Every structure is written in structure tokens, then in C-alpha cells.
Amino acid sequence: MTERPDSDILIVGGGLAGLPLALACAQGGLTVTVVDALDPATATDAKFDGRVSAIAFASCRMFDRLGVTQHLKGQMQPINDIMVSDGRVREGASPFFLHFDHKEIGDEPLGNLIENRHIRIALQKTVEAEPRIRLIAPQSVKHVDYGSQVTATLANGDKVTARLCFAADGRSSPTREAAGIKTIGWDYGQTGIVCTVEHELPHEGVAQEYFLPGGPFAILPMVGNRSSLVWTEKTADARAILALDDAAFAEEMQARFGDYLGACTPVGPRWSYPLTLQLARDYVRPRLALVGDAAHGIHPIAGQGLNLGLRDVAAAAEVIVDAARLGLDIGSLDVLERYQRWRRFDNVALSLLMDGLNRLFSNDIGPVRLARDLGLGIVQQIGPARRFFMRHAGGVVGDLPRLLKGEAV
Template sequence: MDNPARAPILKVMEIDSDLIIVGGGLNGPALALAAAQGGLSSTVIDALPVGDRKARGFDGRSYALALTSQRLLSAIGLWDGLADNAQPMLEIKVTDGRAGEGPSPFFLHFDHAEIEEGPMGYLVEDRYLRRAFLDAMEAEPLITLRHQERVVAQDTSDGASVTLASGEVLKGRVLIGSDGRRSGTAERAKIKRTGWGYGQTALVCAIEHEKPHGGIAHQFFMPSGPLAILPLTGNRSSIVWSETEDNAKRINALEDADYLNALRPAFGDFLGEIKLAGTRFTYPLNLTIANSFIGARLALIGDAAHGVHPIAGQGLNAGLRDVAALAEVMIMAVRRGEDIASPLVLERYQQWRRFDTATLAMATDTFNRLFSNDIPILRMGRDLGMGLINSVPSLRRNFMREAAGLTGDLPKLMTGRAL
């Protein structure tokens, strides 16, 4: 019989939570809520004050949620509180042309009635999403929120720990970087990035218009960049207007009335009179992909892992796929008795998401380069291509299912099933 006095003493690491999530935007909170379904605790570190996150005023920002993203929000308990403020996307119309000249006769028209699942997606304002996430996190005992905190150092050599600007150290099992395209988490882990700029800037705002939009989203490709007109609740639409950097700088410097006058030639008059609603924003457009989505006891999600052109409105949707995949991988690991931070477990997440992300990045990059020019032979080719796709129902349905996020190897949460 062994002598109890000689038995080895196991050192148990004290942790604040299983996951230390850096970034309190949308993807980080979504992961915390998803992970809680499997009993995993999270500390979410947000650089912004809680008052900014809870602001009720409409600032013009909104998101196009694919059908599968809506299903994820339902699976983690948020959708019932969002549904009344969500605008279903019933149709998508894609056209090509020049501002002031009207669209080409060749176009793409996607109607949700051609697929069985329902609307291809929903438009939800940022203010409603933010509050829904905050309320859900505050009600979840497995989640700790740390607002107005900044991470200045991290260590994943023995567990995962971060040092805050105040000097406080938080410890966990896995460090999650959900801190945007300039991710400090990735940089401190020495994860390099691949990418390039597009020489374009997105002018983002919301407008009120005289006529109803009918739940139709429009994408108008112009030589300087695409214009997306996305339906919000009521007679309002979200605008994502890509322009060359110089043009965008000039337009953004204009007073509101002149800004609208610059928009009208591209926007047209199909929705009647228009006026600005909320705040105007600008975002430089680039492609940036982390060379690895994982490190030692570390994983990147959302824009920290991949930032793509907004041409297809898939940025948040891709991030939520990361959330669904990582949460499923970690929860399944716990149920098998594995260490959620082991290289084998984290590699499963990377393998699941890497190809899909690379495909999305290549597709958005190609589309932007193909359409953001005025070369006659390319214009003819892309217009004929859109006309061909539009005339073949099976091709059209494939594109609709892609837009709805229904293709590929879907994590459970993206099908609406809880973990």
C-alpha cells in the first residue's frame, strides 16, 4: 500500500473563468453565451464604458444577419427579444452601372419564396443587438463583464492570463481574441497577418425615405465601388457606399444636404424623397486574414481572425460562424474529458473555419476587383454572367442559399439547435 505522505501533491491552477474573452462587441458576447450552454464560464473584457454599449439612440449602424445567424441568436436565447425590431430581407436585387445613368438591363434577382427556409436574412440595428447581448450576459451567472478595461499584456505559457491597464491580472484556461482587425491579442501572440487595402472607404449611414422598401435589399455596382441599400424597419434603409479614398474623404466632409446630393445620383428616386437618419460613419476597406486562427491556449474569432470587404455583408455572419464552431468544439471536448485549451482541440476549430474563411475572402476580393472598374470588356462579361445566373433557377437558388448561410458544414447553433 502506498504511503499517503509520499503521494504527489497536484497543483490546481486558480482561474477567474474558463474563457478570457478580449473584446465586448458582438462576437465576444455571443461566444460567452454559447459557451455557457456547456457550463463554461467567461470573463468578457470590453474597452468601452457600459453606458456606450447601452445607449438607446439610433446612430445609423445596423447589420445584415444571414438566416443561419438569426438561428444562432435564437439558439442562445436572444431572438425573441429582437424579432420585433428586425426587418426580414425578402428579396435581393443586384445591378451594375454608373451613377446617374441607371442600372444595366442585366441583373440578379433573388426572391426568398424560391427557397423553403424563409427570409434570406434580417436587418437589425446595432443598438438592439448591443442591448440584447448585454441583458443576456448580465442575466447569465457564468459570465463576468469587465467594462472600460484595456489589456496591456498576456501570457499563455501556463494557463491563459491577461494583465489589465490597472495592473490587475485575470486568469483562465483559454484566451479568446475578439478585438477587431487590429487585434492586440493576435499581435501579442506574434500571429502575423496577410492582406491589402482596396483604396476604398465605406461611407455608412441610414436614411428615411418616402416610399416603402418592401423588404428588398439592393446592391448597385459602380466603377468606384458598390452601393448597398439594406431595408430597416419602417420607411428606412441602411446605406453602405464604397468609394475611392479621395472621393469618400471629399463626400464625408460635406454638410448633410450636400452629402445627400452626392448620394442621389447613385441612389436614384425609386424610394422617393430621402433624408439622413442617425450618424454618418466612414471605414477604410481592406482584407486582413490572420496567418493562424489559434496559438498556445489562444483562439481568434471575428475580425481578429478575418476582415473582408463588406461587398456581400458577410463580416458579422462569418464571425458568428466562428463563435458557433468554437463553442461546439470546446463543449464537445469538455464532454469527452479533454482540455479545451489543448492544441488538438483548438486545431479542430481552425480546420473547421479556415477553408470557409479563405473561400469567403477570395470571393469578396474577386467580386470587388471584377465590379469596381469601368473596363468595357469586364462590364460586358459580368453583366452577361449576372443575366445567365438569373435565367437559370437552380443557379439562382444556389446563390440564395449561399447568401442565407445555408451551405457548408454548419455548426449546430447555425441550424438553431442548442449545445
């Protein structure tokens, strides 16, 4: 007879998908063990990750329900407006643009910009207060056996058993690879440069998505008179820009940033990230499911990557908690395939949409530029289309899990 497992659920990876999943499952009455290879102190260090994330308002409702928001006070910058435009470096923007104003669809902002490290700090604090969650870190998983239950052997020789394993260990997911789940995708030949800029004038919560021939140049408002740049260039050009001294880097940045926020100064380190598309062929195996970047990695052109992962989390938790309440085997393929059916179409569709937008805007072909500029102008004049795009970006289109409605899992 199989011994009772240590926990109902094992989550490999304690990052921006793994910890919300642990909280959601625990609040649904399940016990959870999280194993993460990274030291929690390293993950929250200011030098580890300079990115910010645009948390859609549906995802914000989920953070509220999970108890995470209470630890983010003072770190959330509301997104009131989004301006989308097209142009060339040192020539300025096209007269055609697209303006998303949150007031068109309600009182809630379109989302909140939060530094990734502050999200991690808030998640860790919330997890520490949840008695149903055990966090083992820093520690890596050496091997996982899937039988009548999950048995994971850690690098230190300890074993962890569970009824179900979630892989939340990133794009290069060793858990996914060891299970033989293949991926498809491609390299964009682009690199994202990330840095923080201090500016003279207030941003008023307006995010800018400025499309240039090398790729999108996003100006994302942060708390205070600061913005985060997500600056996409062809990889060779990005390497040259990153190699510039501070003065030359600031000059190149200003040529794209413009002067609408007054004098601007890059502060702190610069980070860079290769941009790729990656989709797992399958999300589930018996007693195994993929969530977040382990299942999909998309172009950051609209800042939807983390929100896709959080939608995975909300759907997976709902499926598993509902199954447990019915007395079903939460690790069975029948149960897990419901999660896969729920999430795969949305993930693939949005991934390919972001791919198409990047290809459409990251070029300088005359007729294509004219067509996309006219497209921006036309959508700007069509209120229902504009509001649909805002609701989609806010994460409230489609079959929503309970957590994304602000309800208990």
C-alpha cells in the same frame, strides 16, 4: 500544483463576436470571463456605430437558441428579396440584373437587417441574465501569459486566470499581435460611407446591391420607411463627398439612389470606414484562439463579415464544449486545431471571393462591364445556381455547427 482558474474561458473583447461566444460557451456549461476595453454604454450609443448588419437566417437561428432574439423584437427587418444590378452614376442601371427571392428556398427570409447598436443592446441584456458569465468593462488587458493556464494582467493590476483565451478584440487585435500571430492583406483604396435615409415609399424588405465604378452602393432596408446606405467610393472621392454640406450630399446620394422609393432624405450623422482585407496566418496557439475580426476582416460587398464571425463562434463553442464534456484540456493545441481546420478554409475562400467580386465590379472597363452584365443575366436564368447562392448567403452550405442549425451547442 496549479490553482483552479477563475473561469474556464477568458474572452478578450465584448463585441459582436465576443458576447455571442460567451453565451454559447456558458450555455454549454462553461464559466466565462469577458474583458472589454469599451464601456458598454458607449458601445450602444446611437453615435458610436451607424452600421446595420445583415444577419443570415442560419445566424438568426443561433440568436434564437442563445436567447438573444427576445431582446430584438421590433428591431429586425426581414430581407425578402435582394436585387443586384450594375450601372453608372446618373445613367441608371443596366437592363441585366440578378433577383434573389426568398420564396424560392423556403418560408424563412434571406436574413434580417438589424442596427449594430441594437444587436449590442440585446447581447448585453442576454449576458446580464447568464450567471456563468462575468463581464469586466471598461477595462483593458495589459499582458497575457500562456502556460499551464492563461493568466491575464489587466490595466488596473488585477489578474484573471482561465484554461483558454479567445481573442475577439477586432481587426487590430492587441491580443493577436502580442501572441506574434502575423496577418496578410491589403488596402482597397476605398472608403465605405454609411448613413441612414428616410424615404417616402415602403421598401417591402428589398435590399439593393447597385454596382458603380467607384464601388458598390448598397441600399439596406431598415424597420419603417428607412434604409441604410453602405456607399463605397475611392478614398479621395469619399473624402470629398463627406465634406459636402447636407444639400449637396443629398443630391449626390439621390443621383445614385434613384427615385424608386420616392423622396429620400439623409438623416442623422454620416460615418466612414476604410476598406481592407486582413487574414490571420494562424487562428490558434496553445491556450489561445482567434474569432471574428481578430481572425479575418473582409470587404463588406455582400454583408458577410459578421456572419463569418458568428460561424467562428458557433464552431469554436462546439469544439470547446465537446472537448470539455470528454474531459480533455480545452486549451491544448490538439483541441484548438480542430476549430482552425473547421473554419479557416471557409473564411479564406469567402474573403477571396468578396475580393474578386469587388475587383470585378469596381471599375468602368467596357469589355469587363459587358461580361459581368451578361453574367448577371445568365445567373438570373439558371434557377439552381441562383438558389445555391441564396443558400450560401443564408449560411446553410457546408459543415454547419449545431448552433447554426438551431440546436443546443
